[in-house]
Amino acid sequence: MIAWDPALALGLQEVDAQHQNIIRLINELDANRGGGKTQLAAETLRFLHDYLNSHFVLETKLMRDVGYPDIERHRENHELFANHVIFFEIEKEFGVVTDQMLDDILAFLLEWFLHHITTEDRELANFVRTRAAAK
Numbered sequence: 001m002i003a004w005d006p007a008l009a010l011g012l013q014e015v016d017a018q019h020q021n022i023i024r025l026i027n028e029l030d031a032n033r034g035g036g037k038t039q040l041a042a043e044t045l046r047f048l049h050d051y052l053n054s055h056f057v058l059e060t061k062l063m064r065d066v067g068y069p070d071i072e073r074h075r076e077n078h079e080l081f082a083n084h085v086i087f088f089e090i091e092k093e094f095g096v097v098t099d100q101m102l103d104d105i106l107a108f109l110l111e112w113f114l115h116h117i118t119t120e121d122r123e124l125a126n127f128v129r130t131r132a133a134a135k
Contacts, residue, residue, distance in 0.1 A: 010125035033102040
């Protein structure tokens with residue numbers, strides 16, 4: 001579905017490693033859709049949701065540590081994303097995991113995640129590098 005592209009690297013080792021793991025989990029979710037694997041797909045989605053939350057904690061800590069001026073906007077973006085994924089979690093709890101639902105969440109994950117890395121996270125990485133160079 002999606003492969004790690006070095007162009008996505010931000011030059012922040014821990015963040016880049018987590019981004020690679022998120023891509024791996026998105027691909028795992030894609031592999032577990034269809035063919036009666038909805039329970040496995042639901043478990044992968046739950047793990048991905050938890051992993052993303054820990055990733056957002058890492059980014060928030062980084063933003064605080066460097067005094068990132070757009071921290072609130074960046075965090076709000078994370079919250080909007082998390083709320084969208086929670087909607088899918090609620091559907092799963094009510095037994096409404098369908099291939100269409102998985103197609104929708106995968107499309108959303110890919111679009112949001114790639115956009116987030118290439119815009120908001122890239123801005124953060126540039127700020128971190130500028131701060132480090134100024135020291």
